[in-house]
Amino acid sequence: MRILVCVKRVPAPGAKIVLTDDAQAIDTSLLSFTVSPHEECAVEEAVRIAESHEGSVTVMTLGPEDAEEQLRSALAVGASEAVLVPTDGSDWDPISTASALVAAIQELESEGGFDLILFGNESADSGGYQVGVRVARTLGRPIVSGIKGIEVEADGFALRRDTPTGSEIYKVPSPAVVGVKEGINLPRYPTLKGRLNAKKIEVTRSTQDRAGSGQAMVRLVTPQVEINETVILGDGPEAASAVVDLLEELQLFT
């Protein structure tokens, strides 16, 4: 079983997001980088399937050279190969991204196809929900998103999507593409040995053209954040009238 997981390097900000002066990017000088929780779960799911089905996991990202850090994090928890589709650091729109990923996947598949390609349900920063679908469509493979359960079956996969009233099960033939949703599993942390091992694996480069021109970013804006402040209404019985006033103000007394 060959599994591919696609991830995206994104900043890990605090409550307040600081933009660069030209509003073209997030100021990341004091931030770390990560992948979305969906993608962490996708990597974990891939590693689990590979462990139980004698498979292997390849992790791929499109991004700047520094995105190697995210590839190594995946290698540290059990992926065995990593591919970087390098960019100059600028943000690629979903069409360009999907097209480059498809080209890279096709190159990789010349040595044997992937039975399963996993994406996170959506990226943590732009949240476009597009790249996985575009890749699946171009490759002519089925895709289901929002998946919280993957069962390997004889001729394909049974995918579970939770709904407010129950679960939907999709049966897809292999090879397939899946958009994984956080909660499908509890991802492991890297072990020390895993981390050290990940340092030794060579990351392959797969250079692709930036094709297509879909949506483009004009600038970033930070929404007004309402600052929540804790107000201590008082201590002991004296606080009662202040509590009553507040509850009335909030129209909780009817």
Add this chain to the structure above:
Amino acid sequence: MSDIPTSAQVVVVGAGIVGNSVVHHLAELGWKDILQLDKGPLPNPGGSTGHASNFIFPVDHNKEMASLTLDSQKQYEEMGVNTTSGGIEVARTHERMEELRRRMTSAKAWGIESEMLTPAQIRDMVPFVDESILVGGWYTPGVSVVDSLQAGTLMRESAMSKNALTVSPNTEVMDVEVENNHVIAVVTDRGRVECDYLVIACGVWSPRIAKMAGASIPLTPAVHQMIDVGPLPELQATGNEIGFPIVRDMDTFCYERQTAGSMEVGSYAHRPIFHHPDTIPSIEESRLSPTELPLTQDDFDPQLEQAIELMPFLGDAEMRYGINGLLSLTPDAMPLVGETEVGGVWSCAAIWIKEGPGTGRAIAEWMTQGYPEIDPHASDVARFYDNQRSEEHVIARCEEHFNKTYGIVHPREQWESRRGLRKSSLHPRTEALGAVYFEAGNWERPHWYESNAPLVEKYSEQIPERPHEWDARWWSPIQNAEHLAIRESVGMVDVTAFAIFEVSGPGVVDYVEKMAVNKCDLPVGRSIYTPLLTEDGGFKADLTMIRLADDRYRIISGGFDGPRDSHWFRKHLPDDGSVVWEDKTSDICTIGLWGPNARAVMEKVTDDDVSDEGLPYGSSKEITIGSIPARLLRISYVGEFGWEIYTEMENGPALWDALWGAGQEYGIVPVGAGVYGTTGRLEKGYRLMGAELESEYSPVEAGLARPRVKAADFIGKAAYLEARAEEPAAVMCTLTMESHTSDSGMARFPTGGNEPILTLGGDRILDVKGRVSRVTSAGAGPSVGKYLLLAYLPPEHAVEGTELQVMYMNELYPVKVAVAGSTPLFDSENQRMKG
């Protein structure tokens, strides 16, 4: 949002371990109107305390740090937040084992129980250690883990229960208002607060607040990486927050400390990573807290392998959390405590958990009574010259010492970075003679001269070899040769590193009398060697003054002491402007000319009367040397006839050349500070500020009390009179080493780093005030043929001929009391200085 008061006697900025300790101790000492601010929330406002490892290894080679740490641990224990875990420092190398024996020796000095361990013993205590990679270890059962956040809460509550404290979290300081160089108000985002005192205790942000006041707190926020590894069943099974001793893997600069079911691995091995106080993210911008920045994993990776080597079970455990934690570093790795350049603005910064409460107590005492119980000279924020306060200096020095946090640092170790900051005009001359420079304050000062190497051969029979590399590190036998040469004929010493000040004006006599113990109102041309005291009669300074004119004095102090002394003097200047203060350090170049032939040399270059009658001992006058105006002071720190010769800085080389030329027929030698500061000084039993002289000891104990006390009042007089009236609790003694031979048969020479003096039975010696007898200075006495140690001893031991022992590298050597008191061992009648 609650308002804050519009005035307070003291505003304390910071609610980490330090600020909390400060408010607690101020309240304990009776302060009633304290306002504590922090821009973060309580109980964890987001500073370094919030992510600290919270463990205490109490042993430190440095007495001040060991004292502050022991006091802090005691306070944590009294608050019920101290959990004893024990701690082991392990050695992978033989060099480290020697360092652990040195630590064992310091533990003995401070009375801290500890023992050396074999690898098998380490394994018995910490079964998950692979002992096969270890040479040995050193165990301190008293190592503990504290709850510093809880301690902070308890201390705030204690101050509030006395109705002494208002706490205002989520309050940011925007400005500090200063008038006549004294703080008058702190402006916050919640209002302006008038105050008499401001204590800056906000760790990595302290330089920002200091700058608002026009003061400086020279520290840099620096990264200390740590990761959390687990869960580990072996640790979970203890059912404790900490069930195994903390292990410091000293050779890899890392530690492993259990935190409940997982292991914290912390590192001081990574590259130095610094941040700027102005660019630390805000609480809102931070994912964790402002001082818990994202782990830069690549920097930590090399330590993972080493951690697995020592504790193989870590290899398969998960790395669950990791941070680049910010802490404060200073140019010399000591805290920044005391009043800053701005009146009423106090620094209490660059303090770690282990010394927090002790430092809080010290600064509260200092603010209340003018001095802390523990001598603070090494932590005093006033210890830096201006160019040592620069950001460039802070960063360079911190870069140099960060990886020495767990390093093996020699007591005489020299800095490599930021050298050559300040050079005497004699530098080209001394450099040409092969001077090896040590740093004195911020000066380059010759320590010995390679050009004197041939003298080692000449005096070889009087210069014992130092076969152990450690004992000979930052030392040269040339020092001993220079010593013998100056005693035989004549030598020249570049002592330009002196700090030189002048005070003048109509109020100057009253002023200097108030500052100094000894009488200053002497005829023009007389010098005064005198202690300066704290209010309780301990040493604040020790220096020489010359009365230059009826209304002018020159003050000459040591290069290391200059900034502290300057701060003390200026702080006490009269408000009425009747005394003017000038720093002449950069204006004056000083050469010491000493030895039996010093007068013969001088008489060749001057027509002025330099006879004993013309310039008696202790007096000073202006003469002309060749064509150079110079001032002589008939004084000596090496115990020979001669003078300190002062001239304008630009005349230095010409003066040097004149003396050098005249001295050739007498075989004049350049002599370094190795003689001036150590061998010559020790043979004469002269005391040194910061070594023998500190605020915990009085002039009576140091043997520096004069027969009579002057009529004028001076700072510390009452305590001084009291000390004179009673039997001293300790007496400064000169001891000789009676054997140098170690157990392995090698001759050893203690470096003079607080080695304990023990009874023949091996017991520590404490005086009635609880102060331990330890080596304050050590060095050769080439002319007396002995290796000399200075130490305070209680009267029962301070008897000439008493046999005792010194511990060095955890071995015992016999020593004998050669002199009790200040009588010189060499030339005890001071005949040679009479000329």
